[in-house]
Amino acid sequence: MTAGASSKDILLAVSHVSLSFGGAKAINSFSFEVERRSICSLIGPNGAGKSSMLNILNGVYVPQEGLITYNGTTFERMEPLKVAAMGVARMFQNNALFGKMTVLENVMAGLSRKAKTTVIEHALGLPRARQESASFELKSDQAIDFLDLNPYRDLVVEALPYGIQKRVGLARALVSDPEMILMDEPMAGMNKEEKQEMSGFILDINKKLGITIILIEHDISVVMSLSDRVVVLDYGRKLADGRPEDVAKNPEVISAYLGTVH
Amino acid sequence: MGFMALFLETLIGGVLAGTMYSLVAIGFVLIFKASGVFNYAQGAMLLFSALLFVTLLKLGWPIPLALFATMVVTVIGALAIERIVLRPLANRSTMTLFLATLGLSFVIEGLAQGIMGTEVHALNLGVEDLPIFWGDILISQFDLYAAGVAITLTLLLALFFNKTRIGVSLRAVADDAGAAQSIGINLNFIWQVVWAVSALVGLVAGLAWGARQGVSFNLSLVVLKALPVLIIGGFTSIGGAIIAGVIVGAAEALAETYLGPIVGGGIQFWFAYFLALIFLFIRPTGLFGDAEIERV
Amino acid sequence: MKTNAGQMTVETSLQINAKPQTRKLPSASTIAFVILVLTAPLFASHYWLMAIITPVMILSLAGIGLNIKTGYAGMVSVGAGAFMAVGAYGMFNFAAHGGITNFPLALLLGGISAAIAGYLFGLPSSRIKGFYVMVTTLAAQFFVEWLFTKNAYFYNYGSVPTITLPPMTLFDLDINGNNTIRYYVVVIIVLLMTLAAKNIIHSHVGRNWMAIRDMNTAAGVIGIDSARYKRLAFTIGSFYLGIAGALWAFLFLGTASTLSFDINRSFQVLFIIIIGGLSSIRGNFIGAAFILLLPILIDYMVKATLGSALNPGFLSNMNKVIFGSLIIILLIKEPEGFDKMLRNLTGYIKRRKS
Known part of the structure; x- marks a missing residue:
């Protein structure tokens, strides 16, 4: 898909969201967009603020700044029950x-x-x-x-x-x-076969059921093969944002993150 | 007597009585801080030690010897409880631990009263409860002594925690048990220490309460008085326990004097709980408690 | 296997032409138990019917009420006695002041009074958890005891603060004097309410309670309103406790006071559910039977071996020691109570047979 801006159907837009815990900034003026029926991956080292971002989307955390637009409606803060009612489901890092x-x-x-x-x-x-x-x-x-x-x-x-x-x-x-599923490390701790199996399910869910997915995942090869778009977070800031192949070429990303994973 | 004098007298009496609540609450805080156990049996331990002490006195033992023997027995008892009941339950949920201490309170009460009898004993510590007058205002001498004991005990505990090696280890355990263990602190040892110390605090509280209201089964119910104090002060702060005890004592006395006659009296049975509920609405984790965050 | 994928997007939920739920058949032990309590008047003595089965059944019902709050919704309550008292005093007051002498109606109103009290004392539970919830239940306990002792209105200005029902009607049956009828009223109410509780536990309501208990934040994220369902658990659980309290006061004791529902009663019900097993329906019956029969058994055995030399005070204290030890041992060895133990045992026997 080429970047024809007018044809984009944006389901979720996060705009300049900041979150801090008692003075420590977990997320710093972070913006990204998720197209309807796409798979968007959030990657970055541990502590980059990925799970916190999902928790903001779910309304578990309340950001100090920023706006979230979902399906055309803009919110300053989300509330868990309302988010669920809007059709946003979640897969938790610790399963929960x-x-x-x-x-x-x-x-x-x-x-x-x-x-x-x-x-x-x-x-x-x-x-x-x-x-x-x-x-x-x-x-x-x-x-x-x-x-x-x-x-x-x-x-x-x-x-x-x-x-x-x-x-x-x-x-x-x-x-x-759901209209969208937020997946927090769905493949953590899995072996290769299990990862392949899970990737298959995620693709099916996206392609056959048309469900939009935000994916947090550490395995770069999985991210590259599944995602329509990759957003790179580092210390709460956005480092890069684009198609997987473009992000993979970004020198900043390579030095900060991808370089460490062969 | 003027309005102001009555108010002050009630307030001072309440504050002093409140330190007695603090005394009981401190025993809870110690164990909860170090091991996450809400020790419902604290009241039963209080009853046991006070009952043992009066029984020994009745048998003709001199006070120092009886006191020493009681200390030895309660400390051994506390160590045994830690070893036999709590250690097998390590890593279980807070509620399981609480329920175990509820069962424990039945065992201790049953043993105490089964062996030493159920009658009410007077306990005379040699403190005469003569009223002292400060202008118009009457102050109970006994309450003054009790408050003095509570303050002294708090200072001693503060010294213990801040100046001794064991105290410092204990604070490390309270902050992060896993991390403390990884730097070589022996958790079991720390738990034994807090159980022993809290048994001794219980002994002091038991004697103070026993001297005031007689040694009987009712002593074990002071645990129910301490609970609202803990809610207000937070389960992990000794300072919080002291301040909350004073708040509860003062508020209870004022309520009994001014509100009691309107609603028919006897409100001391529930007033502290309602006070605690009001505090909960304002600060759901107590005055000094830490907020818990469930991670997802 | 992945052919269902297409269908899944089509329907939300209700319109799917659902086949009636395959209802699980009651187990043989459940059937045997129901037959036994229903036919007991044919062979059991008056003592067994009125002094053993009746209180066991009523306390089992109370256990179900507390289990809804504590076992299923995960909120430890030590105020069971308070809501039992509201049920009993509620029924009494509707009869004494309201002139409602229809037994089922007055009983229902007593239960509803308790449910309302439960709702009110459950309000703080949406903001707090753990020990803090426990404190609200203790507040209920002490407040209710005080309310019904200090205010003569609630015991209809009698010379002593006790309550006894005026003569009641129950269709054409003699609920006031006939013991067999009183027995059946208790047994049938308890059995029907047990069935209702089972239905609730297996519905989305029961699942929501357990979800909140196991993982509160996650429950919120998947759309379960935890504040609302906590309040509901308090309300429904208190309704059960209230009915149990009214039955206890009027069909078991006959005359009751706040002493019948003091904190020791609350602990007794709490122990029933720990011994029987948290979040088990059957466990309530096992726990209640155990907790009522054990003292009788100990008493009997002591008298048989030692004669009546021991004083009763000592005996009751030893009872406490045994109860307490048992609670501790169960929590250490078998945290899910006797119900789990029995299931393990029957599983073991079945495996041995096959």
């Missing part, structure tokens, strides 16, 4: 799964916000409540199936291998039919 619940229950929790039935309907076991639960279960089973999690469906997640837990986290994000 609900440890004592089964895979199915974890995935179904991703649908909770769509529930329209009341606690009393459920207590009395009324048909409407049962139907809603059944439809949630069906929908969750589709996500479980999509991510090849069938064998683990009824197992408690805290006992599952790390790679499987990552996929459960993705299923939980995917099940609510």
Whole structure:
């Protein structure tokens, strides 16, 4: 795709966002844009502010400065529940799964916000409540199936291998039919085969389901092969921003970051 | 008696009584700071040591000997608790640890009263509770002594934490247990020290409270008085415990005097909790507590 | 396998032609238990029915209420007694002052009173957590005790601060004097409410509670309103506690006072759920049976071996020591309570058989 500015369909625009924790600047006047149905990667060394940026988008952190425009609406701060309602899902770096619940229950929790039935309907076991639960279960089973999690469906997640837990986290994000998924190191700690498998899922989600993805990932080869756009962060500042092949050529990026990873 | 004099008398009485709350709260803070355990059994330990002390006195032991024996027994008991109950539970959730100490309080109360009986004992520490007058204002001499003890104890603990090697290690553990361990600090040893010290603080508090309201099962309930103090002062600050104790004591006394007659009295049973709730709304982690951030 | 991908974008949720949920059949032990308590009047003695099964069932219900707050939603509450008291005093006051003598209606109103109290004391829970939530429940405990003791209105200006129901109606059944009917009323209410609790736990509400308990921030990010669901847990849990409190006061004790719902009652219910297992429905029954039967058993064994030489004070203190030790041992060895232990055991037996 060539840079025909007028044809761009921007889903998310972050403009001059700054965040500090008790005086220490984690993010410094950072701006970037994410095109609809694209995969945009945030890369940079540890502590560059990548996860903090996702937390700002989710409304977990409140930035001191800057604006965020999502789907044409501009916000000074995001709120977690509203962000979720706008169709932004999240895959967490530490998975943040609900440890004592089964895979199915974890995935179904991703649908909770769509529930329209009341606690009393459920207590009395009324048909409407049962139907809603059944439809949630069906929908969750589709996500479980999509991510090849069938064998683990009824197992408690805290006992599952790390790679499987990552996929459960993705299923939980995917099940609510999000417009965008924020993925924080979905492949951390995985071996080569698992990474390939996860890359396949991410591509499917993007290409077949048309879901926009913001990806934080350390494995540069994965980033280069998946991304439509790469944004490089260093010490809370933007170092480079562009197509993967252009970013890879940027001398500043090579010296600051890429150079260290052969 | 004028309005001002009554107000001052109530306030001073409350402040002095509040230091008694502080005394109990300090024992909690010590253990919580070092190991994250909210020791509900602190009240039971207080009861046990005071009951042991009066029982020995009743058996005709001289005061110094009885005191020494009580100290030895409570310290051994505290070390045993750390070893048998808390150490197997290391790294478990704060709530599990709390529930374990709740179970522990049943064990200690049961043992204390099963062995030494359930009757109420008077405890005379030789401090006569003669009122002192300051102008129109009446001040309890006993409360003055108790406040003096609380202040002395706090100063001693401050010295201990700031000047001794163990104290410094302890602060390191409180800041970051993992890091402290990596520089060669023995966590188990530190935990034993805080349990022993907090048992001794409990002994002092037990004697002070026992002398004031008699040694009975009710002593173990002072733990419920300390909880709002901890909420207001934060679970990790000794200074906070002192100040919060004083605030609770003063507010309680004022409320009982001015609000009590309007609503029918007896409000000291819940007033401290409501005060704590108000503080919580203003500062959800207490006056001096640190905010916890759940990382995602 | 990835052919479902296309469909997934199409529908949000509800319009999918959902097949009725495959309802899991109750286990054999559940069926046996229900049959046993329903047929007990045919063979069990009056003592067993009224002094053992009735209180076990009522405290199990209280356990479910507390488990909703503590086991499922993860908020430690040490004020169970307070909400039981509101249920009992609420029912009494609707009967005494409001003239409502229809038993189910008065009971329901008692439960709703407790639910409202639970909602109010649950309000701070949206801002605070952990021990701080515990403090609000203790505030409830002491405030409620004070309220119902100091204000004669709540015990209808009697000469002593106790409450006893006026004669009530229950269709054409004699709820006031007939023990068999009282037994069945308790058992049926508890069983039905247990079923309702099970339905709630398996709905999105139950999942949201557990999600908040396990990972609060993440729950918010995936769209679960944690403040709202915490308040809901407080409300529903307190409703259960309130019904249990009213049953305890009027169908078990007959006459009650705030002493029936003091902090020791709160601890008792807390111990029931720890012993039985946090976030387990069945565990409440195991825990309640255990906590009520153990003292009887100890008493019996001591009398059988030592005669009645021991004084009762000593005995009750030894009971405390045994309870306390048991709590500690369970937390160390089997943190998920007896329910988990039983499941492990039956799993072990099944494996041995096959």
